[in-house]
Amino acid sequence: MKKIAAYISFILLIAFLSFLYGFTSNRNNHKKVKNTVVEFEEGDNNFLTHSMVDKMLIQNQKFVENQPKRVVDLHFLETNVSANPYVEKATVFLTIDGVLKTLIKQRRPIARVVDKDSIYYVDKYGVKIPLSANFSARVPLVSGVGNAEEIKELIQLIHIISSDDFFKKEIIAIEKNAQNEYMFTVRTGDYQIAFGKFEEVTVKFKKLKAFYNKALIDGSIKEYKTINVKYHNQVVCTKHNQDGKQ
Structure with missing residues (x-):
């Protein structure tokens, strides 16, 4: 009898909790x-x-x-x-x-990136981001790249530049020419850096850093x-009005 009473009590408890949950859920x-x-x-x-963002929270044509x-x-x-081009990740609850x-x-x-007739941003994943009237990001201006492979290479290059505090501030523009060679425009001087093709990148930046340590x-x-x-193994410099080697 005790087992039967305990079983009935358990069933009643489950039924009560189910009713309470349903009632609460319905009210909610x-x-x-x-x-x-x-x-x-x-x-x-x-x-x-x-x-x-509020304008995106529309359902049944209503806010x-x-x-x-x-x-x-x-x-x-x-x-x-999440479909908005400026959004990387969104959670709504x-x-x-x-x-x-x-x-x-x-x-x-x-x-x-300046690509023919279009100008847009790219993020670290290579996703294109349209320009915004609300915000202008302080990032390098890039020209001469456009397809997916070129963007992928550019991302690697910028990642290396951004990992160094000096180069991150100093290099403000990157141009890739028809020979697939990069030229950098700098912030503080009236000169350009001929970086060449995307090869031996780490070695080139080490040479450039050593040169800066002396020339500055x-x-x-x-x-x-x-x-x-x-x-x-060398840094070749062209001087204003004359040629020279460093």
């Missing part, structure tokens, strides 16, 4: 979205504004605020926000108290028009 589903909150990953609030929670399609909203939260990680541009100290950097690191 009839509640309305009382507010929307947009949060950007720290340091990423650049291209998009909160109001721009989701004040719509019943039960009709809100979180997957649809998340997909809609509802809190218990009826707040729709949107967490956004924006794409971070690493270069601004003795002030000779001001004399040069071109600093060429294409050749093996």
Whole structure:
């Protein structure tokens, strides 16, 4: 008898909990979205504004605020926000108290590419990002690249440049010519760096760094028009009005 009573008590408890869950769930589903909150990953609030994201939170041709929670399609909203070219990752969810939260990680541009008649940013994944009226990223201006393989190579080059604090600030433009050789434009001097093809990259930057360590100290950097690191084991410099080797 005790086993039967315990079994019946267990069944009744399960039934009560199911009823309570169903009742609570039903009440919760009839509640309305009382507010929307947009949060950007720290340091990423650049291209998009909160109001721009709110305009993406549209369902049934209406803004989701004040719509019943039960009709809100979180997957649809998340997909809609993620489709924006400035968004790398988006998460949309509802809190218990009826707040729709949107967490956004924006794409971070690493270069601004001038390609024939178009200008756009690219991120570290090679994804093209349109220019924005809200924000202008301080990244190198790049020309002479366009196809996927060239962008992939460019990303590797910029990654190496960005890993060095000096070169990251100093190199402001990158041009790839018809011979597939790179030329760098710098921030602080009236000269260019002839980097050559994308080969022996680490060695070239080491040579360039060693040259800078000397030329900046003795002030000779001001004399040069071109600093060429294409050749093996040497830095060849062209001076203003005359040629010379360093």
